[in-house]
Amino acid sequence: MFVQSRHVAAVDPAAPPALTRGPYLQLSTPSSVSIVWRTVGETQPVVRYGLDPARLDQTLADGSILVRRAPKDGEVPNDLSLHSAPAGTVQYDATLTGLETGTTYYYAIGNGATTLAGGDADHFFRTHPEPGKAKPVRVWIVGDSGTGDDRQAAVYQAMRDYVTKQTHPLDLYLHVGDMAYPSGTDDEFQRTFFDIYQPTLRNTVCWASMGNH
Known part of the structure; x- marks a missing residue:
């Protein structure tokens, strides 16, 4: 649609x-x-x-x-x-x-x-990494990520603060559904996803699951 x-x-x-x-x-x-x-x-x-x-x-x-x-x-x-x-x-x-x-x-x-x-x-x-080669992976998994309010920003900042303290950076971002409310329009994706997560999206792939988590 x-x-x-x-x-x-x-x-x-x-x-x-x-x-x-x-x-x-x-x-x-x-x-x-x-x-x-x-x-x-x-x-x-x-x-x-x-x-x-x-x-x-x-x-x-x-x-x-x-x-x-x-x-x-x-x-x-x-x-x-x-x-x-x-x-x-x-x-x-x-x-x-x-x-x-x-x-x-x-x-x-x-x-x-x-x-x-x-x-x-x-x-x-x-x-x-080379296929079949074992390697530790750090994944951030998120669903129902929010409407662009302070709570969404706080969760994101908590992840960034944690990763900053570790020696292993984020390898991938997995989003399991409901990325932009309420209708998933282009403007809603911009305000509640791209604008908020840009510091991560420019260096980490976000993989979105199909369907409704």
């Missing part, structure tokens, strides 16, 4: 494209990961990545990045449309492949030569 209601936001054609969501990680494997982000307005999307945040020497650029857009007023949505996203929203899905197994990479996203986010110690991803 797709929700068709959309928020209409005024877009200044003279203003530079603004980052409105992410970056966040998706679908990591031993040799690949996807990085997703959104802007208001078109960009020339690029991901720069490498083993050192000060030396991002590998690049994935425009033609290799999937671009999806919110449909314009009166436009018939298609399979690549962003349903219920604000007008003018553009989403970028960049899949990096050929990565080393069990390795930490740092990254930045940009609009051409302009960096929109990253290039620091907080924007990174870790590829999965």
Whole structure:
């Protein structure tokens, strides 16, 4: 089921494209990961990545990045449309492949030569370990995560404080259902999920279970 209601936001054609969501990680494997982000307005999307945040020497650029857009007023949505996203929203899905197994990479996203986010110690991803190789894993499991209030923020901060005290960082975030209340619209996901968990989502994949936990 797709929700068709959309928020209409005024877009200044003279203003530079603004980052409105992410970056966040998706679908990591031993040799690949996807990085997703959104802007208001078109960009020339690029991901720069490498083993050192000060030396991002590998690049994935425009033609290799999937671009999806919110449909314009009166436009018939298609399979690549962003349903219920604000007008003018553009989403970028960049899949990096050929990565080393069990390795930490740092990254930045940009609009051409302009960096929109990253290039620091907080924007990174870790590829999965070699299949069949035993390794301790730290997982944060959450369900019914909240409506964006102080209680949700307190639970999240408690997890971050705990992980900071440990020598083993968070490996994955498992969400078992009810991620955005009450209807799961794009705006509700932005306010009660992406805005709150962004410090984790930019370096840890959130795996969402199918169904209602």
